[in-house]
Ligand SMILES: [Fe+2]
């Protein structure tokens with residue numbers, strides 16, 4: 001609510017103004033002299049002050065100067081009966097926003113004074129909105145910076161995690177490259193979903209999809225023989241953990257859905273939700289293929305790496321069961337485009 005302070009040594013004047021503004025539902029404070037006015041300003045920080053120029057002891061101009069020193073956001077309208085042009089000019093120079101003349105009629109209060117009050121209100125509101133825009137802008141910038149830092153921290157964590165597991169060293173980096181290959185091939189095939197943002201998001205999610213393995217004990221991750229059901233259930237927690245860890249990232253919902261779903265299978269036999277077909281996000285279906293290919297072609301604690309040819313045969317066999325057939329085909333096509341320069345880096349890794 002707008003708070004108005006009326007400063008006047010003539011009580012009929014302050015009384016009339018008080019009644020008028022109270023009837024308009026403003027909160028009204030009254031001070032009879034300069035000293036009282038400054039105490040009230042210090043205590044209540046009113047939005048608007050009606051300040052008489054001619055008062056005993058401390059005159060209106062001195063009070064104005066003090067108010068401006070205390071808080072520049074408080075708007076001051078000078079009230080004057082005999083104000084010369086010089087005094088009015090001096091008040092404006094000191095920061096008064098307007099002035100009104102005594103004596104006033106009710107009509108003058110209704111029209112001229114209310115108009116001045118409304119102008120001030122409008123300006124306050126506008127400044128507040130401008131301020132908010134700026135604040136939102138700053139927060140967004142900060143959020144972006146925090147997200148970037150957060151991503152970098154997560155990357156270090158993922159690398160540290162892979163260092164902990166001797167068999168998955170470089171896994172997320174390779175999954176990232178394979179996923180990119182697949183997505184670019186799908187883009188060439190005019191898949192409309194593949195935008196630049198899609199590629200950027202896929203990069204983040206590929207790199208961080210297994211971050212939740214941080215919650216899986218070392219003994220299980222590095223176990224040299226087959227896992228028991230209980231141990232496998234521990235492993236199955238990692239997509240949920242990945243999603244939970246990534247929650248602070250910007251655009252969280254998409255990232256969460258993707259990392260959470262990277263072990264789903266299109267036939268509904270995957271985990272954690274047994275999602276099927278298109279209810280699994282496309283980027284998760286891409287990561288699933290890239291992930292399986294890397295798992296098959298890397299040594300595991302309980303078996304040696306498969307050849308790439310054998311891994312592709314496995315992917316082929318599991319089309320429409322574990323994997324999205326379009327994604328497998330795209331991977332195979334991309335793999336066969338060995339001379340594609342834009343994928344040189346990935347190809348060096350694959351071949
Ligand atoms: Fe995983």
Ligand SMILES: [Fe+2]
Pocket residue numbers: 171175209210291
């Ligand atoms: Fe993985």
